[in-house]
Amino acid sequence: MLHTKVPHIEEIIGDAIKKAQQQEKPQMVSVVERMDQMDPFQFLYAGQSIDRHRHFWRSAEGNFTMVGIGSARTMRSSGSYRFTELQQSWNTFLEGAVTYDEYGEKGTGIVALGGFSFDPEQKNHHPWESFPASQLTIPAYLLTNKGSLSYLTSNFIIFPEDHQKQIIRNWGDQKEQLFMEKPYSSSVPVRVDEKEIEPEQWKQTVQQATEDIKRGVLEKVVLARELRITFDNTVEIEPVLKALSETQQNSYIFAFESEGEYFVGATPERLAKLENQQLISTCLAGTIPRGDTEEEDKRLGMELMYDPKNRQEHQFVVEMIKEAVEACSHHVEVPDAPVLYPLRNLQHLYTPVKAVLDEGFTLIDVIERLHPTPALGGLPQKKSVEYIRYHETLNRGWYAGPVGWLDDRNNGEFAVAIRSALIQGDEASLFAGCGVVEDSDPQAEYEETAVKLKPMLSVLGGY
Structure with a gap:
């Protein structure tokens, strides 16, 4: 997997489309940007307008928070070999992926969030039908807050038939939605x-x-x-x-x-x-x-x-x-x-x-x-x-x-x-x-x- 400095987004997407066409398979591209600190709860709330597959993680150390929106790739596995299978899926996914990142901070770039059930052999699925035995998701958008700084990772899966301008337009529209301040409820449920x-x-x-x-x-x-x-x-x-x-x-x-x-x-x-x-x-x-x-x-x-x-x-x-x-x-x-x-x-x-x-x-x-x-x-x-x-x-x-x-x-x-x-x-x-x-x-x-x-x-x- 290659880490490199960030050129213009037009060049990034254009190169990825050419590579996808040459190799006749999808290409993973990850782009990391640094910005002023963003409210993670606001980002999480705004993200539901893009995708209801969201993730939140805050470290017990208090100065590290991640919010994932959507899914560039979701990996699942079940049974006795689920850890090994997910590790193999993760390794395979990283092969050939390109990350454009000037900062190198942990928890930015290609990150997977998720979890594992306690017992994959449990036969009674109720009430966990919506949660597979094991699932790791690479978000389409990932906000990483570390100290007073925020980083936005945008993950793209580029296909040979994709169009550069359409991808860039969609990316710009979705970023605008994510950073739009929308009031969210402050009341815990009754x-x-x-x-x-x-x-x-x-x-x-x-x-x-x-x-x-x-x-x-x-x-x-x-x-x-x-x-x-x-x-x-x-x-x-x-x-x-x-x-x-x-x-x-x-x-x-x-x-x-x-x-x-x-x-x-x-x-x-x-x-x-x-x-x-x-x-x-x-x-x-x-x-x-x-x-x-x-x-x-x-x-x-x-x-x-x-x-x-x-x-x-x-x-x-x-x-x-x-x-x-x-x-x-x-x-x-x-x-x-x-x-x-x-x-x-x-x-x-x-x-x-x-x-x-x-x-x-x-x-x-x-x-x-x-x-x-x-x-x-x-x-x-x-x-x-x-x-x-x-x-x-x-x-x-x-x-x-x-x-x-x-x-x-x-x-x-x-x-x-x-x-x-x-x-x-x-x-x-x-x-x-x-x-x-x-x-x-x-x-x-x-x-x-x-x-x-x-x-x-x-x-x-x-x-």
């Missing part, structure tokens, strides 16, 4: 009804899991439940994302639109970040609420730090992530003990894992090795996923799966899609789970999931 999906059956499943763990069937399993809520009108995504960005500042904020439905969330859990071969993963397991006072907050934090169940659960995750990272990296660094990671509603045990990725491996390779961690599946990995598939009362879909982005320089970041909701018109399904070990109490685990539902409830008409 909730009119809610229904917990089989809460008593869920508690019984937790109880059964503790007995199965004592019998040696598995060591740990994470069980999730669903809360279904209804609103007085169709949910607009922009105010929801803005509210999440303002209230969950230490979390990754994401939204993926597919066929008019949204998967949206604010997750604190990074799965893996790769930049210049520097790899960072995160062990985030063990949960307790925040206190109402500074004294109570400190007491709860210490309770979490020295709680045997939570420390055991956290250590499961640390050991698994360390083993997975060591399989494709060197210079692996893991702290001896976790620290507290505070969020608005919760605090967690946190251990970072840092390494240098070996040559020949990619971010998708890392994600495949890490997913699902014991914090989202259990131990042993394969047995816990099979247990969830058979016993859990819901189809997780993309909940607890990897979501994120990667670019053509082998940079990218994926998080674990917890603290999330599937929004379908005037309804939404919210999901939350907890780790079950042999001494877990069903009622206590139920109450823990209720706390984990609060970040999404707070921006979806709740409290």
Whole structure:
């Protein structure tokens, strides 16, 4: 793949058409422009006039946001080899692509955003019919905000029969629409009804899991439940994302639109970040609420730090992530003990894992090795996923799966899609789970999931 300086757009499109005609196949062209900072929520809202296939990503580090509009190319895969197949599709797509870019910033140029379902073998597709098992999209237009600057990437698929003037005219018209200031709603949706999906059956499943763990069937399993809520009108995504960005500042904020439905969330859990071969993963397991006072907050934090169940659960995750990272990296660094990671509603045990990725491996390779961690599946990995598939009362879909982005320089970041909701018109399904070990109490685990539902409830008409 070639990176080069940016000539006039007429020359770029003209050269691409000639190349497409000579090679008798479509050509990928990516053009990056720098501009004054653009409001990402305004850009997202304006983008619906072009395409309702939109993506939003804000890093937990706070100064990096991407908004994708439309699709220059969408790659999908399912089954046991979905990570490998998507990596192959990505590699093939980049062959022969040309990027005109004077800046070389991460997250600009050819970037794919998307995610993976938790379990591709799940047979019951409801309510996730609009979201395939795996999907990565290269947007037609990508806004990348980094610090005080914005970058617009325009991606073109040029066919041999295309006409230069028509492409340039359409591009100019669509850019005008994207940068047109259109007021969007600032009101989060009004909730009119809610229904917990089989809460008593869920508690019984937790109880059964503790007995199965004592019998040696598995060591740990994470069980999730669903809360279904209804609103007085169709949910607009922009105010929801803005509210999440303002209230969950230490979390990754994401939204993926597919066929008019949204998967949206604010997750604190990074799965893996790769930049210049520097790899960072995160062990985030063990949960307790925040206190109402500074004294109570400190007491709860210490309770979490020295709680045997939570420390055991956290250590499961640390050991698994360390083993997975060591399989494709060197210079692996893991702290001896976790620290507290505070969020608005919760605090967690946190251990970072840092390494240098070996040559020949990619971010998708890392994600495949890490997913699902014991914090989202259990131990042993394969047995816990099979247990969830058979016993859990819901189809997780993309909940607890990897979501994120990667670019053509082998940079990218994926998080674990917890603290999330599937929004379908005037309804939404919210999901939350907890780790079950042999001494877990069903009622206590139920109450823990209720706390984990609060970040999404707070921006979806709740409290």
